[in-house]
Amino acid sequence: MQTKEIKILVSEYKNEEELITTDRELVLAARRIAESAYAPYSKFKVGAALRLTDGTVVTGSNQENAATPVGTCAERSALFWANANYPDFAVESIAISAIDQSGNRAARLSPCGICRQALLESQHRFQLPIRVILDSRDKIEILNSVESLLPLSFNGNALNSVE
Ligand code: THU
Numbered sequence: 001m002q003t004k005e006i007k008i009l010v011s012e013y014k015n016e017e018e019l020i021t022t023d024r025e026l027v028l029a030a031r032r033i034a035e036s037a038y039a040p041y042s043k044f045k046v047g048a049a050l051r052l053t054d055g056t057v058v059t060g061s062n063q064e065n066a067a068t069p070v071g072t073c074a075e076r077s078a079l080f081w082a083n084a085n086y087p088d089f090a091v092e093s094i095a096i097s098a099i100d101q102s103g104n105r106a107a108r109l110s111p112c113g114i115c116r117q118a119l120l121e122s123q124h125r126f127q128l129p130i131r132v133i134l135d136s137r138d139k140i141e142i143l144n145s146v147e148s149l150l151p152l153s154f155n156g157n158a159l160n161s162v163e
Contacts (some may be wrong), residue, residue: 008148013140020134023142026051027096027135030074033059034099040064044106045099046074050082052089053128058082074098075115079105079122090126094119097135112147113143119146124155 016024026049034047044116046062060078064071072094082091098106111119111132121162129145147153 008151009144010148011142013142016135016140018076019140021092022051023095023133026057026093027097027133027140029057029059030095030097030133030135031062031105032161033078034074034097035061038063039098041068041071043067043101045098045111047098048074048078048094048096049094050078050091052082052086053092054086054089056082056086056089058086061128073112073115075111076118079115079118083125090128091119091122091130092122092128093131093133095133095135105135107137109134109136113150116146116150120150120153120155123147124157 004103013019016027019027029049030047033049034045037045039045041064047059049057049059051057058078058081060074062072062074063077075094096109096111098109100106120128123146132143132146132149134141143149
C-alpha cells in the first residue's frame with residue numbers, strides 16, 4: 001500500500017486589478033451577467049463568462065425552476081450555449097461570480113460537481129485545459145485546468161481503458 005498526495009495549484013489575486021486584461025474582462029462579464037440570473041428560489045445569482053480560443057466571450061446565468069432539479073447553473077448555461085454555437089472553438093477560460101442573498105458578492109464560489117464534470121467533458125473534447133477563474137468577495141483564484149477541481153476524474157478515455 002502506498003499513500004499518494006494529489007496537489008493542485010491555485011493562484012490567488014487580491015482583486016481584478018491584479019489580473020491580466022483578458023481575465024479582468026472575463027471577471028467583469030461574469031459579474032455583469034450574474035444580474036440576469038433567474039433565481040427566485042435561492043436568491044443566489046451566479047454569472048459565468050467563457051472565453052473561446054477565437055476570443056469570443058460567451059456568458060450565462062443560473063436559471064431556476066419551481067421543480068428544483070430542472071434549474072441549471074450559470075456555468076452549464078454558458079458552456080452548452082458556447083459549445084452549441086461555436087463547436088469549432090475550445091473554451092480557454094471560464095470566470096464565475098455570484099451575488100448572494102443579501103445582494104453582495106458571494107464570499108466563496110466554486111462550481112458544483114455536475115458543472116465540474118460538464119467542464120471536464122468540454123476540456124476533454126477539445127484537448128485544451130480550461131482555466132477556471134473563481135471570483136469571491138475578498139479574492140480571485142485561478143486554476144489552470146478543470147482537473148484541479150476534479151481529481152481522479154472520469155472521462156471518455158475510461159470507456160476504452162485508455163490511460
Ligand atoms: N449555482 C450556479 O449557478 N453555479 C454554481 O457554481 C453554484 C450554484 C446556482 C444553482 C442555484 O440556482 C443557485 O446557484 C443556488 O444553488
